[in-house]
Amino acid sequence: MTRLLALLGSINVGGNRIKMAELKTTLEESGFRDVVTVAASGNVILTDDRDPAMLEIRLESLVQDRFGFQSCAMVRTADEVRAAIEENPFHGTGPQHGSDKMVHSIFLSQQPDTSAVDSLIAEHADKGSERLALGDRVLFLDYVHGVGVSDLSNKVLERRLKVKGTARNMNSLKNILAKMD
Template sequence: MARYLALLGSINVGGNRIKMADLKTTLEGAGFRDVVTVAASGNVIFTDDRDPAMLEIRLESLVEQKFGFKSCAMVRSADEVKAAIDENPFHGMGPQHGSDKMVHSIFLSQQPDKASVDALIAEHASKGSERLALGDRVLFLDYVHGVGLSDLSNKVLERRLKVKGTARNMNSLKNILSKMR
């Protein structure tokens, strides 16, 4: 049995409200084990022996059936969550970069085309102070001055990279990882 994190997108934003207790009950009823929710933004830790790609499909289906809206689900192991922290080139870089609240790892549904990422980085270099880098099914983004001041919204990133994604900042990821162990 493996311990996983499900990062559910579009939870408790834009009118898509779910009580974490209801989400936990739904997942337990569907056979997920040792379910723990972290914060109210769609972070669910659980134990399972199924393939992560199949778990993503199942989670997306459960959210739509039970709560009535589409959500993307990214399922990652503790090692993958740790890598999303450790491999983020903007994490812990000091005052010239954003704080742990501003540095994000955006978990992606699949690896985007490198040319699309390179084009986005090149185009944005003259537009804002944010910094971007690509990892393994994760986009690292330093919002520097805040998410709300950036034109690099999740919708823009998904449209440009042609993949689904859901972001978590370093503070959230460290908290989640501590609960996965």
């Protein structure tokens, strides 16, 4: 059995309220094992050996059926979570790196077209101070001055890149990874 992280998007934002205890119970009643929620933003650690793509579909369906709204689910291994931290070029120390609160890894449903990412980066270069880079099914983004003042919302990124995504900052990812290990 493999320890996995399920990142559920749109949880406890925009009126999509779920109590983590209720989410945990729903998942356990649906056959998921060793379920642990981390924070109140749709981070679920669980044990399973099914195909991650099938788990994502199952989790999205469960949220829709039980809680009545659409959520995207991204399932990743501990190694993939670690890579989303370590490979993020904006995370670390030094003047070229951002704060752990502002630097995000946006987990994507699939690898976006490189030309779409390049186009987004080029177009945004003169519009804001945010920095973007592409990884393996993850978009790295340093919001510099905060998510709330950025034009690069999740909806904009999904529309431009034609993939679903859900973001977590470095503080959250480090906390989650510690609980996975």
